[in-house]
Amino acid sequence: MCQAIMSKRKAKSVRKPISECITQLHKCLRERFCHDQLPSTLEASEAQHKHLLGLLQRTAIHGESNSALIIGPRGSGKTVLLKCVLRDLLKEKEVQKNLLQVHLNGLLQTDDRIALKEITRQLNLENVVGDKVFGSFAENLVFLLEALKKGDRSSTRPILFVLDEFDLFAHHKNQTLLYNLLDVSQSAQAPVAVVGLTCRLDVLELLEKRVKSRFSHRQIHMLSNLSFSQYQERVASQLSLPDDFPDRSFAEDWNSGVQSLCEDKSVEEILRRHFNFSRDFRSLHMLLMLCLSRISPVNPIIKPADVLEASRMCFTDSTSNMLHGLSILELCLVISMKHLNDVYGGEPFNFQMVYNEFKKFLQRKSNSMYNFEQPVVIKAFEHLQQLELIRPVDGSSAKTQREYQLMKLMLDNSQIIEALHKYPQCPTDIKQWGMSAFA
Amino acid sequence: MKTRQQGEPLRKLKNFEYGAAQVDHENAPILLVAPLPKRSKRKSAQLVSSRIKKQLNLLDEQPKPDLDTEDEEEFVPSNTALYSSSDDEEMIDGDEGELARKGRRRRITERLPPRSEKSPSAARACRKTRSKKGESDTPRHGSPTIPSRLMPAPQPNYVLEVARTRLHVSSVPESLPCREQEFQDIYSFVESKIIDGTGGCMYISGVPGTGKTATVHEVIRCLRNAANADEIPSFHFVEINGMKMTDPHQAYVQILEKLTSQKATADHAASLLEKRFSNPAPRKQTTVLLVDELDLLWTRKQNVMYNLFDWPTRRHSRLVVLTIANTMDLPERIMINRVASRLGLTRMSFQPYGYKQLQQIIMSRLNKIKAFEEDALQLVSRKVAALSGDARRCLDICRRAAELCEHAVARTSVARLVGMDHVMDALNEMFSSSYIASIKFASVQEQLFLRAVIAEFRRLGLEEATFQQVLIQHQALCRVEGLQSTGVSEVLAVCQRLGACRLLLLETSRLGILQRIRLNVSQDDVLYALKSD
Numbered sequence: 009m010c011q012a013i014m015s016k017r018k019a020k021s022v023r024k025p026i027s028e029c030i031t032q033l034h035k036c037l038r039e040r041f042c043h044d045q046l047p048s049t050l051e052a053s054e055a056q057h058k059h060l061l062g063l064l065q066r067t068a069i070h071g072e073s074n075s076a077l078i079i080g081p082r083g084s085g086k087t088v089l090l091k092c093v094l095r096d097l098l099k100e101k102e103v104q105k106n107l108l109q110v111h112l113n114g115l116l117q118t119d120d121r122i123a124l125k126e127i128t129r130q131l132n133l134e135n136v137v138g139d140k141v142f143g144s145f146a147e148n149l150v151f152l153l154e155a156l157k158k159g160d161r162s163s164t165r166p167i168l169f170v171l172d173e174f175d176l177f178a179h180h181k182n183q184t185l186l187y188n189l190l191d192v193s194q195s196a197q198a199p200v201a202v203v204g205l206t207c208r209l210d211v212l213e214l215l216e217k218r219v220k221s222r223f224s225h226r227q228i229h230m231l232s233n234l235s236f237s238q239y240q241e242r243v244a245s246q247l248s249l250p251d252d253f254p255d256r257s258f259a260e261d262w263n264s265g266v267q268s269l270c271e272d273k274s275v276e277e278i279l280r281r282h283f284n285f286s287r288d289f290r291s292l293h294m295l296l297m298l299c300l301s302r303i304s305p306v307n308p309i310i311k312p313a314d315v316l317e318a319s320r321m322c323f324t325d326s327t328s329n330m331l332h333g334l335s336i337l338e339l340c341l342v343i344s345m346k347h348l349n350d351v352y353g354g355e356p357f358n359f360q361m362v363y364n365e366f367k368k369f370l371q372r373k374s375n376s377m378y379n380f381e382q383p384v385v386i387k388a389f390e391h392l393q394q395l396e397l398i399r400p401v402d403g404s405s406a407k408t409q410r411e412y413q414l415m416k417l418m419l420d421n422s423q424i425i426e427a428l429h430k431y432p433q434c435p436t437d438i439k440q441w442g443m444s445a446f447a
Numbered sequence: 448m449k450t451r452q453q454g455e456p457l458r459k460l461k462n463f464e465y466g467a468a469q470v471d472h473e474n475a476p477i478l479l480v481a482p483l484p485k486r487s488k489r490k491s492a493q494l495v496s497s498r499i500k501k502q503l504n505l506l507d508e509q510p511k512p513d514l515d516t517e518d519e520e521e522f523v524p525s526n527t528a529l530y531s532s533s534d535d536e537e538m539i540d541g542d543e544g545e546l547a548r549k550g551r552r553r554r555i556t557e558r559l560p561p562r563s564e565k566s567p568s569a570a571r572a573c574r575k576t577r578s579k580k581g582e583s584d585t586p587r588h589g590s591p592t593i594p595s596r597l598m599p600a601p602q603p604n605y606v607l608e609v610a611r612t613r614l615h616v617s618s619v620p621e622s623l624p625c626r627e628q629e630f631q632d633i634y635s636f637v638e639s640k641i642i643d644g645t646g647g648c649m650y651i652s653g654v655p656g657t658g659k660t661a662t663v664h665e666v667i668r669c670l671r672n673a674a675n676a677d678e679i680p681s682f683h684f685v686e687i688n689g690m691k692m693t694d695p696h697q698a699y700v701q702i703l704e705k706l707t708s709q710k711a712t713a714d715h716a717a718s719l720l721e722k723r724f725s726n727p728a729p730r731k732q733t734t735v736l737l738v739d740e741l742d743l744l745w746t747r748k749q750n751v752m753y754n755l756f757d758w759p760t761r762r763h764s765r766l767v768v769l770t771i772a773n774t775m776d777l778p779e780r781i782m783i784n785r786v787a788s789r790l791g792l793t794r795m796s797f798q799p800y801g802y803k804q805l806q807q808i809i810m811s812r813l814n815k816i817k818a819f820e821e822d823a824l825q826l827v828s829r830k831v832a833a834l835s836g837d838a839r840r841c842l843d844i845c846r847r848a849a850e851l852c853e854h855a856v857a858r859t860s861v862a863r864l865v866g867m868d869h870v871m872d873a874l875n876e877m878f879s880s881s882y883i884a885s886i887k888f889a890s891v892q893e894q895l896f897l898r899a900v901i902a903e904f905r906r907l908g909l910e911e912a913t914f915q916q917v918l919i920q921h922q923a924l925c926r927v928e929g930l931q932s933t934g935v936s937e938v939l940a941v942c943q944r945l946g947a948c949r950l951l952l953l954e955t956s957r958l959g960i961l962q963r964i965r966l967n968v969s970q971d972d973v974l975y976a977l978k979s980d
Contacts, residue, residue, distance in 0.1 A: 062850070062854075069600065069601070070600050070601065070603070070612075071600035072611075072612070072615060073617060081885070081947065102597075105596075106597065108593070120693070121693075131593065133591060133593075134591065134592075135591075146692065146693045146694065146697045146700070149693055150691075150701070151591045153691055154591040155591035155593050156593065158591065158593070159595075161600065161617075162599040162600040162602075163596060163599050164593050164594075164595055164596065165593060165594050165596045166596075182690065184690060184691075184693065187690045188690065188691060191690075194616045194617060195616075195617050196618065196619070197617075198593050199600075207947055207948050208947075208948060208949045209881055209882055209885060209948050210949045217654070217773065218655045218690070218740070218773065220655075221655030221656045221839055221840070222655075222839065224843045225843060225877040225878075226843075226847065226876075226877070227877075227881065229881050231881075231884055281931055283890070283891075284890055284891040284892050285890060285892050285937065285941070286890050286893075286940075286941075286944065287888075287889075287890045323934060324934070324936075325934035325935055325936045325937070326936050327935065327959075328934075328935075354915075396959075399958075399959075399961070416961060418958075418959045418960060418961060420915060420935050420960055422922075422935065
């Protein structure tokens, strides 16, 4: 229906009001950034794609049992790789009719009992009525293994097990599920392919030795070896509009705008900083999303200032931002703690020490403007603890009196200095006191 | 292999009918099968043995060539009939839903004989057992199967593909090479026990992938052939695996089900088995019980292990228990004295394969197919023998090398054997650690952080530092490298990312900048990875 409307519009007029174009633009790009739309080709991980596709093809078509692990840091495109491979695999009709898929996630299936129920449900075995799985845990396991055992290579439909967050499955009791799945993949039973996705490099060391022996040690590493120029190209291609955008001229304008944006020197600098920080595309999408949200009919093109602003939002230090919101008294306490840290080399302190330090400051420097009662100061101290800017050294809070409980400051000196600079209307004497020990 | 696969469904099937008949017997006075001798004392034992004998006679009389489809269909109708007749009160909707959903089974029910043929007493008995056991045994009535594919998978065509299929770990050869001695020992042990009609235990140990389970299966296969040829008395074979159970006590349930296809709770099954193995019965067959992954049957009181090893010592048990585990000193380490003493001293350990043996295994698998170069095979077997001696690993590497060769052939369209280069690639893929590569491909800040960690370690002379200390080094390094200054939370994010992929070991992230950091890789590896770019 949408298509029809769009084509009608296209027929009516080529040039549309700018607000409508912007809406379309938002829809198109937001889908790309937030919904993890699959790319048509994977340039960066061509070899991995080929390896995995070949592996799954042999399972789906020839009934060969396999197991593999996809390992890579978070946001490196493991799930995208798997989804792309499945999409390409299911293009074949034969595979589409035969392949059974079971998707498990270590965060959802937190123990073998739940995982087993989920497998039974997704395979739609015969002890499933509606959506409910009958039988106890032990019966379910026996039933599933019996079912798998009856199968053979050439006549049973192949099953693909996808275990997302594979390392969490290794923490299950006895690793029963992993043992059984991998054992099926290594014996003459129903053909299965077990594909695990994980971000831990040491995942094989988590496996018990009999489980490890049954795993085929095929590891597909998602390591992105991309250079900065490729990164820039990626930014440009992610931002530019596709050819089938309804309004051609708007799309062309937009794309040329993106092109010139990427050539801008200041933008390049920002992008390089992001590239140095992390190479995963998820954080890049975050940046682009922040840029995109500033686009409106008034401001129809991304300017370098927008990128700068978005980057600033990405990189703000949340803790020193929190310091800006403290009251003067709390800031004073933080400064005294900083001084205590400097003097005593990071030893833990208690409230009395902080309070004495604060009183020294009052006696030495100031008039009685900040001469608060002790209960007020305690309140401020507790507020700092609630914000987790300070933290008790040992967890036993009930045993000792709160004035004498040992604490540690969870801020770095640089954060405090930065906060002092940016604090709105900071009194000069406090600022001086804060900076004084910094030499 | 073939004979067992044919034999077992048949026995199970007959047993099931027998089980149903027994239920019948308990409730109604009419006996369906055979008139009994009037020795009320041992009535049940007599009944059991005569039934078993009868089934076996049946089994011997009509050996069916193909049992996969027809028998199952023959078997299912009565089964579904029981099911539906007993289900009337309880789960009508569920039953209907299930029938509607599964065309195959509905077809079968339609072909049923009318229910009136069944004697009312039988129906009542069934209903009784069903309500007794509750809804939870619905799966028993379903036949556990994975649906079959539309057309069978294509057979492998050309040489490399055939080689790959044969190299798959699952295609166990008829006779295992390099395990002749072990085979002979186990064979003679079990054979002598079967012939003498006594019981005994044996403990088999060895690291994973040295052919323990496969050898025992081969022994059983040969013994079964011998039994079929009437050279030795026939015997039952029951296999349980500690890893395939949810709880050690499930062992009883599985043994009982495989022996008599009865279902019971763990306690009930234990008492039934106890009765079975301690009471004398004439013409009782020997049972060979294979317990794989024995260490998983450990419980605090060790009563499961105790029972398993105690039954063979009974006078009338006729039970041979073969136990398999990985560690050689398992009896001394985890078993209490009375269990270890009952296990006895008949032990055998499987040594890891040497390189010649591994080579021989691959050669026998390939079975004169010329797919591998001689040197390539030797390299694989030497590498694996040096590391673990695991035959599975060896076969996996060969299979991967064949795959790589296949890709190369597809690319260049020049037929060739699997050579050294392919094997080297496969070995690198499977054995090499990925830490170095992942450090190499990490982002600049991540690499810088690792360098800061090492610098701080050097300064402290310790292998541990807090984040706060590393941060100072990191910021100094940033200034040296001329990078923009970084905020604390940014560096913290870098550190968390390295921790997530386990290049660093971190404390909980709640500690913020106070958390302590360790390296999960050696410092030399990190320096090597950082230097080479």
